[in-house]
Amino acid sequence: MFSSLRWRMRSLLTASVAAGLLAMSAVGTVSAAPMKASDxxxxxxxxxxxxxxxxxxxxxxxxxxxxxxxxxxxxxxxxAHSAEPHTVTFNAAPNAQFNPFAPAVGNGAMFDGTGYVSSGAMANVSSETAGFPVEREFSLTFTKAGTFQYVCLVHPGMGGAVVVQPAGTPYPESQRQYEQQGRHQTSRIIAAGYQLKAQDQRASNNHYVIAGDTNMEVGADVMAYMRHTVVIHVGESVSFVNKSAEPHTITFGDEIGDPTNPWCADDCSASTLPSHGPIFGGNYSATLSGTDAVFNSGWVFTGVQVTVTFTHPGVYEYHCALHDYMGMVGKVIVEP
Ligand SMILES: [Cu+2]
Incomplete structure (x- = not known):
């Protein structure tokens, strides 16, 4: 469903080629480390x-x-415990970019903390739903003591650490304790997300819709247009503002166009409407001249405002090309 925009990610991520080469060169080192036998x-x-x-x-x-x-x-x-993709990546190159098509490197390997290993995109939805191949699991066996940090290539700031003690050292916590803490933290994240959603719903109105928001402190992301249905009159506009750390799109109609060109959200030569690729800053506006008109904002990044003007009455449904399957959809009712 609506996966064509996601295909565009690939070419957007020019660093992926470099990451792939790095990955290939590192393969040999991760599987070679011998594991010491012990009691x-x-x-x-x-x-x-x-x-x-x-x-x-x-x-x-x-x-x-x-x-x-x-x-x-x-x-x-x-x-994988979420529909949103993440990676588990050790020793990523500085400024490495997420390439959803990069395969897993080092899955199941012996890992001494050196060399590049990465899970590829992990999510608990099908590859068809995600629009790129997704994995459910990634595993590593740790062969050396030390503290090893890893990151998610999709979400800057998201990461974790593995503290590896010498063999036989008592564990500070059990799997069960980790899982209990995990359930607590998940509850906190969900509560914070809904609180943010309620707040943004109050801040949104018929002409202003917050499109996604993030609570950085707890790591909660709301995948929603904060006011699902707005009602306006012919000639009026609705402004969509992305307040989240994630890119989102404002997409009316089918996702069409050249999937290899990240700068064209729709067919660049289309007579329908102007469209753009990633919008990193500033504001952008468009006019929709009927319910059958197609408009795709392209990736809208943090702080960007997209204003759409409606010149004909009707019911206009729209969605986020990246997160529609998480429920990120909305509706504009234009009255005469
Ligand atoms: Cu989205």
Missing amino acids: HTARTWYVQTGAQSPNMLIQGMVFLPGTITIDVGDTIVWQ
Whole structure:
């Protein structure tokens, strides 16, 4: 569904080629490290990748637990817990970009903390729904003591740490304790997300709709147009403002156009309406001249305002090309 815009991500991410080359060169090093035999019985631990409300509307930009302490020889399995994609990436190049089509590097490998390993896009929805291949799990066996940080390539600021103790060292916390803390944190994220949504709903009106918002403190992201249905009159406008850390789109009608060109949200030569690729700053406006008109804002980044003017009466449904399957859809009713 509506996956054509997501295809555009690929070419947007020019750094992906470099990341791919780096990944290839690192493959040899991650699988080569030998594991020392010891009396210690190796354990398998589970880390939750992402969190969400059951309806997917609130997404948590977290690994749970954020820091896990294990022993040398233990394995960690990261498991996808959200529709929003995340990666588990160790030793990423500075300013590495997310490439949803980059395959997993080092899955199931012995890992001594050096070399690039990355899960690829992890999510708990189908690849068809996501619009790119997604994985459910990624695992690494840790062969050296130390503290190793990792990041999510999709969400700047999202990361975790693995503290690896010498084999046989008692564990500070059990898997069960981590899971209890994880449930607590998930509840906090969901509560914070709904609180933000209610606040933004009050701040939105028939001519101003907040399109997504993020509570950075707890890592909660609201995947919603904060006022689902607005009612205006012919000749009037609605401004959509993205307040979240995520890009969103304002898309009326089908997603059409050249999927390889990130700068054309729709067919660039279309006679329908002007369209743009990623909008990083400033404001942008368009006019919709009928309910069958097609308009795709392209990626709208934080703080950008997109104003759409309606010249004909009717019911106009729109969606976010990236997050519609999480319920990010809306409606503009234009009365004569
Ligand atoms: Cu979105």
